[in-house]
Amino acid sequence: MPRRPAIYPPAPLTSEDIANRQILKQIEPELLGERIRRARQEQKVTQRALCRNLFTSAYLSSMELGKTRPTLITLQQIAGRVNKPVSYFLRPAAPGIGGLSQGWQQEQARLLQLRQALLQVSVALSKRDTAEAANLLDQLKPYLSRLPELEQATFHLWQAAIYNQQEDSESATAELDEASHLLGAAGPSATPDIAARLDLEVGLASFNRHQYINALHNFRNGLNRTGVTDLMLQRRLQLFVARCYLGLEQPEDAVKSLQLFTGQDQDSQMAGIAVNNYSHAQSLDFQQGAFVLGRSEQIWVQATETAHQSEYYLDYTRLLFQTRQFAAAATVAQTAYQLVRQADPCNRLEILSLLALINSRLKDGDKAQGWLEQARLSLETTPCAETVVMARYFQASGEIASFGGQTEEAIGFYQQALARLDATGESDEEVTGPTRELRGEIYFELGQLLRQLGRFEEALNFIEKAYRLQ
DSSP states (O other), X not given: OOOOOOOOOOOOOOHHHHHHHHHHHHSOHHHHHHHHHHHHHHTTOOHHHHHTTTSOHHHHHHHHTTSSOOOHHHHHHHHHHTXXXXXXXXXXXXBOGGGOBHHHHHHHXXXXXXXXXXXXXXXXXHTTOHHHHHHHHXXXXXXXXXXXXXXXXXXXXXXXXXXXXXXXXXHHHHHHHHHHHHHHHHGGGOOHHHHHHHHHHHHHHHHHTTOHHHHHHHHHHHHHOTTOOOHHHXXXXXXXXXXXXXXXXXXXXXXXXXXXOXXXXXOTTHHHHHHHHHHHHHTSOHHHHHHHHHHHHHHHHHHHHHHHHHHHHHHHHHHHHHXXXXXXXXXXXXXXXXXXXXXXXXXXXXXXXXXXXXXXXXTOHHHHHHHHHHHHHHHHHSOOOOHHHHHHHHHHHHHHHHHTTOHHHHHHHHHHHHHHHHXXXXXXXXXXXXXXXXXXXXXXXXXHHHHHTTOHHHHHHHHHHHHHHO
């Protein structure tokens, strides 16, 4: 007969084990979870490594979030892998406010401050204030290990976003590799939104290198993720899909890639309210501060929504105009104008110039003249230094002057438009994308006007330049 395996009785509990079991029943699971997470991160142990051959990563996440209380045996196993005594996790904490220990309150207050700093970085990036965002990240960096993997991944994502805005793709890629590693370690806590944000920044690193096919793959990957709830993120991904198609010289596909979002009126004072809430949250206890921080984030989402929508509609208007879908462009441009009229003066000038041109192409001279007059008033009130936007304004002025039979005035406006484009330092051979098409249109229109005046040699020169560009 086969021998039965020997059955060994469990090791007897020591008096220390019995005492620890009693403490474990009474300790707050949130405080215990915070200590487990911090000990693991101090030893640079990932959730996956800590769980190996012991339990699932979901079980560990639940413990670290304070949702599950481990057994003493489980706590002993964890302590062994993070090189800490069990007493480290079960040490007493003085009683505090609202039934929570002072230790728990202090640890969570520090965590709240760090998360606030991350949120402030997001706000600075939404305002394109890279200097402020970089300064906040520098202040946050020494305390990065105190944050869970998900927030650490967010830190590296924001750092990559700064590099992408500076078109430093090499540095952005290094940060994105670290963010990707941390998101893998975060396990189930990594949301589809944060994964899609990673896709966006990886795509932007390729886009800045003019690797449009690789970028297009990443932007599409972000759009195809299930469970993404951030509409602004989806809109940005769609915008850059369209811009990739433009880079690949496929404007029709760029137009098809965009779907309209409904504009919403926003309170211009929301940003100021959010800033005040940041300061207020820091002076409150953890529970109150967390509520205020959540409200502050919600306000910032609302406050930045208009800026993102205006960028979307402005890009869509440009695409429709470029593909000569003027009736559709008129509708989209009206929405864009509602969103940009209180925003960036150059965006406002560009959309007013486009509205003037669109209505000119639709043979509605009165509307075209009205929009051009608004563009002129906007320029007088708040000047714009962007050369391409100014070239578009002078193009609209020239086309409408020509429409009204003012040939000499129209020629002068077109020459001013070309002077603005020449100021960019790009030659006809170097220029690409929408700027190339803008040059071509101005060359052609100027050539036609010069031909009407009998200046045939000059006219032929500009018309030949137009054909070379188009």
